[in-house]
Amino acid sequence: MAAGPLQVKGEVISVRRVGAYSHVTLLAPGIAERVRPGHFVALAVGDATSSTLLRRSFSIYRAQERGVYGGTVEVVLSAHGPGTRWLSERRERDAVDVVGPLGTPFTLPRDPASCTLVGGGYGSAPLFGLADALRQRGCRVDVVLGAATEERLFGVLDAKRIAQSVTVTTDDGSMGVRGRVTDVLPALFERAETDVVYACGPMPMLRAVAGVAAAYEVASQVAVEEAMACGIGVCMTCVLPVVGDDGVTRMVRSCTEGPVFRGESVRFDAVGTVPADAYGAPQGSGH
Numbered sequence: 223m224a225a226g227p228l229q230v231k232g233e234v235i236s237v238r239r240v241g242a243y244s245h246v247t248l249l250a251p252g253i254a255e256r257v258r259p260g261h262f263v264a265l266a267v268g269d270a271t272s273s274t275l276l277r278r279s280f281s282i283y284r285a286q287e288r289g290v291y292g293g294t295v296e297v298v299l300s301a302h303g304p305g306t307r308w309l310s311e312r313r314e315r316d317a318v319d320v321v322g323p324l325g326t327p328f329t330l331p332r333d334p335a336s337c338t339l340v341g342g343g344y345g346s347a348p349l350f351g352l353a354d355a356l357r358q359r360g361c362r363v364d365v366v367l368g369a370a371t372e373e374r375l376f377g378v379l380d381a382k383r384i385a386q387s388v389t390v391t392t393d394d395g396s397m398g399v400r401g402r403v404t405d406v407l408p409a410l411f412e413r414a415e416t417d418v419v420y421a422c423g424p425m426p427m428l429r430a431v432a433g434v435a436a437a438y439e440v441a442s443q444v445a446v447e448e449a450m451a452c453g454i455g456v457c458m459t460c461v462l463p464v465v466g467d468d469g470v471t472r473m474v475r476s477c478t479e480g481p482v483f484r485g486e487s488v489r490f491d492a493v494g495t496v497p498a499d500a501y502g503a504p505q506g507s508g509h
């Protein structure tokens with residue numbers, strides 16, 4: 223498989239509303255062929271005179287090497303700010319500049335394992351390519367999808383197609399079990415004899431999933447969504463504190479070393495800070 227990201231002049235194939243989200247399919251020749259589950263793309267937003275200079279990052283929902291027009295990548299947007307709104311307002315044949323695939327993808331088990339996939343809101347998008355890859359390796363796949371409300375769930379039908387079991391939770395009880403994804407995990411871990419849990423969604427959810435996984439001695443991988451500027455490891459906007467195998471905390475770039483990390487390695491309590499015990503942290507005033 224070819225390595226390394228590409229920058230391509232992409233083209234919008236379609237934009238569809240799915241619940242609270244926009245599902246955007248982009249023609250991105252050369253990129254689809256390189257995608258592995260957990261990779262993301264960075265999309266330029268606005269035109270050449272736009273003040274929205276920075277690219278916006280999005281998980282890859284699907285990548286198809288041979289669409290009718292060529293390789294495509296699909297992303298799922300929650301339109302809330304200028305960049306995501308601009309993208310959700312694109313129409314067929316509009317140009318969108320795409321850089322990808324970026325990041326370090328999910329690690330797949332060497333041998334068949336029991337895998338539980340947990341998605342929060344649009345965070346479930348990258349889990350379906352992962353589910354396909356796991357199934358191809360003979361893994362058992364159980365899926366838990368959670369969101370605040372039914373319309374903020376994404377991919378329930380996809381999950382039913384691919385998983386051994388699908389559990390849905392909503393904060394307001396509008397679909398599935400009322401409550402949080404972590405409420406249903408212990409019973410599922412026992413029923414499915416889960417070896418590894420993969421999670422993608424908001425940071426508090428990742429923290430809670432990693433905590434339950436640790437309590438049940440289940441390995442975990444979490445895909446974080448730290449704010450990013452360059453997406454390619456240059457600007458250090460996206461660093462978060464991560465503990466290495468040597469027990470030392472380092473500020474690690476989530477765009478290149480992540481977005482996927484081992485759950486127990488992320489210092490969730492210190493995200494957004496440089497902990498005093500981190501390697502290279504400023505010591506006192508220094509003057």
Ligand SMILES: Cc1cc2nc3c(=O)[nH]c(=O)nc-3n(C[C@H](O)[C@H](O)[C@H](O)COP(=O)(O)OP(=O)(O)OC[C@H]3O[C@@H](n4cnc5c(N)ncnc54)[C@H](O)[C@@H]3O)c2cc1C
Binds near residue numbers: 262279297300306344
């Ligand atoms: C690896 C990675 C994968 C991502 N995948 C996706 C994805 O699949 N789909 C998706 O919609 N977004 C995803 N994001 C988040 C997306 O990149 C940001 O939300 C993006 O900055 C939005 O740009 P904007 O111009 O619309 O809003 P901005 O101008 O960045 O933000 C506008 C306002 O929205 C708030 N905001 C920022 N991020 C979020 C958020 N995630 N949810 C709610 N409010 C937020 C900001 O605090 C700010 O107040 C991902 C981010 C990363 C790093």
Ligand code: FES
Binds near residue numbers: 458475476477
């Ligand atoms: S976003 Fe620039 S280093 Fe990660």
